[in-house]
Amino acid sequence: MTETPTSDPEIDFNPFDPAYRADPYPYYRRLRENAPVFRTPLGHWLLSRHADCAAVLRDPRFGHGSPQLLDGNTFRRPVNGRARPFILLDPPEHTRLRSLVNKAFTPRTVARLAGRVRELCDGMLDDLVGAGEVDFIDRFAYRLPVTVISEMLGVPEADRDAVRDLSSLVARGVDPDFQHSPEAIAERDAAFARFDEYFGGLLAERRRAPGDDLLSALAAVQEQGERLTEPELLTTCILLYVAGHETTMDLLGNGLLALLRNPGELRRLAADPGISGTAVEELLRFDPPTQMSRRTALEDAEVGGQAVAKGEQVVILRGAANRDPDAFPEPDRLDLTRGSTKHLAFDGGIHFCLGAPLARLEGSIAFAALARRAPNSELATGDLRYRDNLIIRGLAELPVRLNP
Numbered sequence: 001m002t003e004t005p006t007s008d009p010e011i012d013f014n015p016f017d018p019a020y021r022a023d024p025y026p027y028y029r030r031l032r033e034n035a036p037v038f039r040t041p042l043g044h045w046l047l048s049r050h051a052d053c054a055a056v057l058r059d060p061r062f063g064h065g066s067p068q069l070l071d072g073n074t075f076r077r078p079v080n081g082r083a084r085p086f087i088l089l090d091p092p093e094h095t096r097l098r099s100l101v102n103k104a105f106t107p108r109t110v111a112r113l114a115g116r117v118r119e120l121c122d123g124m125l126d127d128l129v130g131a132g133e134v135d136f137i138d139r140f141a142y143r144l145p146v147t148v149i150s151e152m153l154g155v156p157e158a159d160r161d162a163v164r165d166l167s168s169l170v171a172r173g174v175d176p177d178f179q180h181s182p183e184a185i186a187e188r189d190a191a192f193a194r195f196d197e198y199f200g201g202l203l204a205e206r207r208r209a210p211g212d213d214l215l216s217a218l219a220a221v222q223e224q225g226e227r228l229t230e231p232e233l234l235t236t237c238i239l240l241y242v243a244g245h246e247t248t249m250d251l252l253g254n255g256l257l258a259l260l261r262n263p264g265e266l267r268r269l270a271a272d273p274g275i276s277g278t279a280v281e282e283l284l285r286f287d288p289p290t291q292m293s294r295r296t297a298l299e300d301a302e303v304g305g306q307a308v309a310k311g312e313q314v315v316i317l318r319g320a321a322n323r324d325p326d327a328f329p330e331p332d333r334l335d336l337t338r339g340s341t342k343h344l345a346f347d348g349g350i351h352f353c354l355g356a357p358l359a360r361l362e363g364s365i366a367f368a369a370l371a372r373r374a375p376n377s378e379l380a381t382g383d384l385r386y387r388d389n390l391i392i393r394g395l396a397e398l399p400v401r402l403n404p
């Protein structure tokens with residue numbers, strides 16, 4: 001089943017239209033200009049102004065709610081007694097679980113990874129620069145973050161291909177159930193079960209023989225008597241693993257595509273690698289990997305002058321908010337030195353991305369290395385295909401020539 005929110009030509013917002021997948025931004029503009037707080041026939045409120053989205057993310061009257069309040073999003077209904085990941089929990093459970101992970105996932109741990117990230121980028125570029133047409137997603141955008149998060153967590157290299165398929169099934173699982181066939185839902189639930197089994201085995205090994213990795217640290221947090229049940233620990237491992245690379249892969253893919261379509265900006269970065277930090281923020285703003293998130297009104301509230309009743313759902317259109325001219329002058333122009341961090345690519349409230357420092361580190365090192373070593377790179381096709389996800393926006397392949 002697909003939801004066609006409107007046939008009004010002034011608005012014409014249909015996220016299931018293939019043209020939307022290729023370029024959602026004209027759709028967002030029409031929505032923002034004509035119906036910035038828009039109610040779909042299924043009763044979701046779509047928010048496309050930056051101010052409204054940012055306000056909801058900070059407002060404790062909006063959250064995820066109890067399972068009873070929710071409709072068909074798999075992450076939100078318990079699957080075989082699994083715990084909900086803390087990305088979908090409200091305080092106080094969210095606060096408790098997030099702070100336990102924070103103990104193991106410190107900024108210092110992340111900063112220590114810079115040398116390794118550089119080494120990985122250089123090694124891949126040694127093979128790819130000047131090698132003719134290559135698929136940047138498979139050969140770089142996927143490999144960098146999956147290697148980094150696997151090494152951080154302690155997932156052995158030999159297992160990585162096997163967990164790759166599980167991971168993409170789980171990543172699709174963030175889309176609402178109505179987008180999937182019953183077979184796809186069964187396949188995804190089976191992937192969760194196999195993932196649980198996999199991480200359960202690894203954690204048991206780390207308890208016997210702790211290593212210098214995040215899984216050992218999380219197991220230790222649990223053993224120090226903190227309140228962390230086994231199902232919560234398993235769900236947290238999967239959250240970190242999947243969130244730790246699926247979205248960063250799309251930062252690298254969507255970001256390189258934006259640079260190739262704006263070659264002047266690519267050469268600007270090549271000439272001044274010092275701007276790589278602001279470049280990453282701008283690339284995240286321009287085409288964010290996570291396009292939307294949903295929140296439930298936990299009590300009667302109001303958004304952008306519109307009353308929203310308890311139990312109703314609002315959808316934060318991050319991609320639309322990031323192109324709102326009231327927040328970003330000339331929003332459709334890519335400007336690597338724009339220097340604004342108020343984009344919503346990493347969220348903006350209590351669920352602000354826990355992995356943002358890692359994603360920023362990987363992004364700034366990767367784009368600086370790409371610009372330095374391959375400033376004359378070009379797209380090898382005009383025919384791009386996006387993965388069939390609603391919430392996460394990323395290319396299935398990105399054929400390029402990385403020219404020195």
Ligand code: HEM
Nearest residue numbers: 086087243244247248251293345346347351353354355359
């Ligand atoms: C460019 C890459 C990334 C983007 C765009 C991104 C985006 C986001 C967004 C938008 C949220 C909030 C979702 C919501 O509230 O609905 C989030 C939360 C989260 N992200 Fe990321 N993320 C990225 C990389 C990472 C990495 C590398 C990790 C590392 C493990 C990570 C771990 C998490 C976790 C654990 C949460 C849940 C935080 C909470 O609920 O308190 N993310 N991310």
